[in-house]
Amino acid sequence: MAEKNGSVTVFAGFVDENLVEDVEIMSVAANGHQNGNAEMGLVFDNNGKEEAEAIPSSVAFTKAGWYADVSTDGPGKAHLYKMEKTLFHGKSEFQDLFVFQSSEHGKVAILDGFLQLTERDEFAYQEMLSHLPLCSIPNPRKVLLVGGGDGGILREISRHSSVEEIDICEIDTMVIDVYKRFFPDIAVGYKDPRVQVHIDDGVAFMKSVPQGTYDAIIIDAFQGMGATAKELSDKDFLESVARALRPGGVLSTPADSFWSEDFVNFADTVANCRKIFKGSVNYAWTTVPAYTSGIIGFMLCSKEGPTVDFKHPINPLNQENYGVAKGPPKFYNSEIHTAAFRLPSFAEKAIGFQM
Amino acid sequence: MAEKNGSVTVFAGFVDENLVEDVEIMSVAANGHQNGNAEMGLVFDNNGKEEAEAIPSSVAFTKAGWYADVSTDGPGKAHLYKMEKTLFHGKSEFQDLFVFQSSEHGKVAILDGFLQLTERDEFAYQEMLSHLPLCSIPNPRKVLLVGGGDGGILREISRHSSVEEIDICEIDTMVIDVYKRFFPDIAVGYKDPRVQVHIDDGVAFMKSVPQGTYDAIIIDAFQGMGATAKELSDKDFLESVARALRPGGVLSTPADSFWSEDFVNFADTVANCRKIFKGSVNYAWTTVPAYTSGIIGFMLCSKEGPTVDFKHPINPLNQENYGVAKGPPKFYNSEIHTAAFRLPSFAEKAIGFQM
Numbered sequence: 126m127a128e129k130n131g132s133v134t135v136f137a138g139f140v141d142e143n144l145v146e147d148v149e150i151m152s153v154a155a156n157g158h159q160n161g162n163a164e165m166g167l168v169f170d171n172n173g174k175e176e177a178e179a180i181p182s183s184v185a186f187t188k189a190g191w192y193a194d195v196s197t198d199g200p201g202k203a204h205l206y207k208m209e210k211t212l213f214h215g216k217s218e219f220q221d222l223f224v225f226q227s228s229e230h231g232k233v234a235i236l237d238g239f240l241q242l243t244e245r246d247e248f249a250y251q252e253m254l255s256h257l258p259l260c261s262i263p264n265p266r267k268v269l270l271v272g273g274g275d276g277g278i279l280r281e282i283s284r285h286s287s288v289e290e291i292d293i294c295e296i297d298t299m300v301i302d303v304y305k306r307f308f309p310d311i312a313v314g315y316k317d318p319r320v321q322v323h324i325d326d327g328v329a330f331m332k333s334v335p336q337g338t339y340d341a342i343i344i345d346a347f348q349g350m351g352a353t354a355k356e357l358s359d360k361d362f363l364e365s366v367a368r369a370l371r372p373g374g375v376l377s378t379p380a381d382s383f384w385s386e387d388f389v390n391f392a393d394t395v396a397n398c399r400k401i402f403k404g405s406v407n408y409a410w411t412t413v414p415a416y417t418s419g420i421i422g423f424m425l426c427s428k429e430g431p432t433v434d435f436k437h438p439i440n441p442l443n444q445e446n447y448g449v450a451k452g453p454p455k456f457y458n459s460e461i462h463t464a465a466f467r468l469p470s471f472a473e474k475a476i477g478f479q480m
Numbered sequence: 481m482a483e484k485n486g487s488v489t490v491f492a493g494f495v496d497e498n499l500v501e502d503v504e505i506m507s508v509a510a511n512g513h514q515n516g517n518a519e520m521g522l523v524f525d526n527n528g529k530e531e532a533e534a535i536p537s538s539v540a541f542t543k544a545g546w547y548a549d550v551s552t553d554g555p556g557k558a559h560l561y562k563m564e565k566t567l568f569h570g571k572s573e574f575q576d577l578f579v580f581q582s583s584e585h586g587k588v589a590i591l592d593g594f595l596q597l598t599e600r601d602e603f604a605y606q607e608m609l610s611h612l613p614l615c616s617i618p619n620p621r622k623v624l625l626v627g628g629g630d631g632g633i634l635r636e637i638s639r640h641s642s643v644e645e646i647d648i649c650e651i652d653t654m655v656i657d658v659y660k661r662f663f664p665d666i667a668v669g670y671k672d673p674r675v676q677v678h679i680d681d682g683v684a685f686m687k688s689v690p691q692g693t694y695d696a697i698i699i700d701a702f703q704g705m706g707a708t709a710k711e712l713s714d715k716d717f718l719e720s721v722a723r724a725l726r727p728g729g730v731l732s733t734p735a736d737s738f739w740s741e742d743f744v745n746f747a748d749t750v751a752n753c754r755k756i757f758k759g760s761v762n763y764a765w766t767t768v769p770a771y772t773s774g775i776i777g778f779m780l781c782s783k784e785g786p787t788v789d790f791k792h793p794i795n796p797l798n799q800e801n802y803g804v805a806k807g808p809p810k811f812y813n814s815e816i817h818t819a820a821f822r823l824p825s826f827a828e829k830a831i832g833f834q835m
Binding site: 191193200201202203204205206207227228229230246249384410412413414416417418419420453454455456457458460461463464465467468469470471473 | 546548555556557558559560561562582583584585601604739765767768769771772773774775808809810811812813815816818819820822823824825826828
């Protein structure tokens with residue numbers, strides 16, 4: 126696993142070797158924490174023997190399998206999940222993926238040391254990231270997903286019958302393969318015949334897209350809670366996104382939680398997006414218990430052209446049309462769509478104005 | 481500390497003895513977990529020596545001070561907070577109170593083993609529990625708070641200039657004293673001259689209230705996330721609350737998180753409240769990262785009489801009138817008030833209808 130900043134190290138074991146292939150067990154490094162002064166050691170042990178001597182850290186978890194997800198809001202908090210079984214741990218050219226069966230939250234996926242999703246609440250994030258943009262424009266036809274290799278966003282796009290083409294650009298085939306194997310209710314999104322998979326780097330792919338191609342672009346690549354992978358949030362990349370959208374087309378991407386200490390700087394992000402997209406720019410949020418602050422943020426931007434009012438969805442989701450999903454949406458409805466844009470006063474203040 | 485069901489035991493130390501009085505250190509029992517099959521042991525140790533042999537449990541946290549808040553949603557999840565210093569641990573006739581300085585979330589209070597609040601996000605709960613009812617009726621004059629000995633709800637009621645009398649019925653003077661000592665920005669609520677403190681049992685006090693006395697009653701007594709203390713949620717008690725309200729008067733109380741496994745039974749609670757109060761009955765929620773599912777619920781009920789539409793506040797909070805608080809509200813505004821009643825589809829379904 127690539128060490129991003131080396132500040133947090135988590136050791137994990139408790140592995141069912143019958144299920145695991147190509148895995149370096151007993152060491153999952155959970156990096157990416159932005160504060161360099163925390164060290165956390167985890168030892169999971171399914172034989173009852175302790176591994177404490179192996180831990181170069183201030184905390185040890187012993188005697189049973191618990192996974193610690195260290196907060197991206199600050200090193201003073203972590204979420205612990207009881208592990209029943211490690212299902213997969215592997216490393217691709219790009220990232221480290223760790224999947225375990227938890228006792229109460231279904232299967233849990235950890236990507237480069239960040240909790241990516243739990244089966245218990247993944248639908249909240251997937252549905253909101255997809256339907257906030259797609260229900261804000263009339264008849265979306267061409268949609269691009271950048272990242273999102275798990276397939277959950279594809280599953281949600283699939284509910285929209287107006288959509289004719291769904292392109293996904295995912296860099297890492299390991300993610301796709303592992304989700305197809307362990308998370309069939311999420312990877313089901315790949316079964317939609319409108320889906321075209323492009324295994325490519327998102328930045329490179331975006332440059333190759335003809336101007337004005339897509340009605341909607343959804344970015345589903347982030348590190349930690351809300352912070353979109355750095356290369357996917359810089360100005361050049363966002364300009365290529367704006368270029369790829371038709372006039373009045375929309376972008377949806379995860380964004381910082383307003384509970385994050387970094388949120389005080391969020392006004393800069395909003396200002397940059399306004400300059401690049403020149404249409405509507407809004408911040409929304411929803412509850413996702415799996416994320417350490419309990420919520421995730423979303424940025425919604427429209428390219429200049431026909432006006433988009435993200436707060437008032439004009440294209441209500443047909444609850445009867447499941448697409449390839451197994452049932453109706455569990456989270457999204459038109460009322461929670463509008464509510465997602467209402468912010469607590471301290472968050473409005475951090476953004477610098479009422480959006 | 482009273483053992484409620486003995487299912488979860490947490491041992492805590494890491495105590496600054498200069499600050500602590502009347503404390504039985506090294507043992508804080510965290511009970512109240514509803515599932516009997518989890519045992520968790522915590523050892524905090526500021527000398528670096530391990531206490532693992534003292535732990536009758538499946539997990540041990542050693543070598544430094546972390547506090548584990550076990551999820552009320554299920555035993556398979558916990559929140560960990562890094563402790564810098566224990567400030568207080570004491571036991572009254574009624575409950576066990578543990579206060580520590582965390583590394584990133586300010587001071588944290590644990591009541592009978594349940595995380596009650598952190599300084600970092602307490603305002604979200606306090607503001608919403610107070611202003612959802614008080615902003616839904618015109619000119620509230622007489623308000624009763626049952627529980628809420630910390631003073632935070634008093635601080636919020638204090639922002640309402642129409643209020644003439646604020647009664648608080650709190651059973652435990654220890655809670656009041658400890659908050660006044662360690663949480664001055666919360667206990668500041670007691671400085672409002674309209675406040676009358678009644679040290680009494682809430683159930684007994686409520687029976688003594690003349691019929692139709694209060695415009696609003698706020699209950700701030702709960703065990704774990706959202707579950708109001710049992711004796712304060714039974715039918716007899718709620719009937720005494722309804723009796724104490726004037727026609728069209730309102731009740732606000734914390735309620736289960738919709739992410740809780742128990743929420744599937746919430747329709748019964750709603751039905752009971754409808755029978756008892758005979759006015760409007762609504763469920764609302766807000767984000768509070770400190771609670772293990774990331775949110776808390778609220779029940780809002782109005783007594784039959786003048787109609788109350790909780791979803792559309794008619795008595796906007798004057799942001800300029802701080803009362804005894806040190807500044808304007810950080811969380812509450814009229815838009816987040818309305819948004820708090822919008823539910824994800826699975827929660828609407830659990831309640832059995834759209835409220």
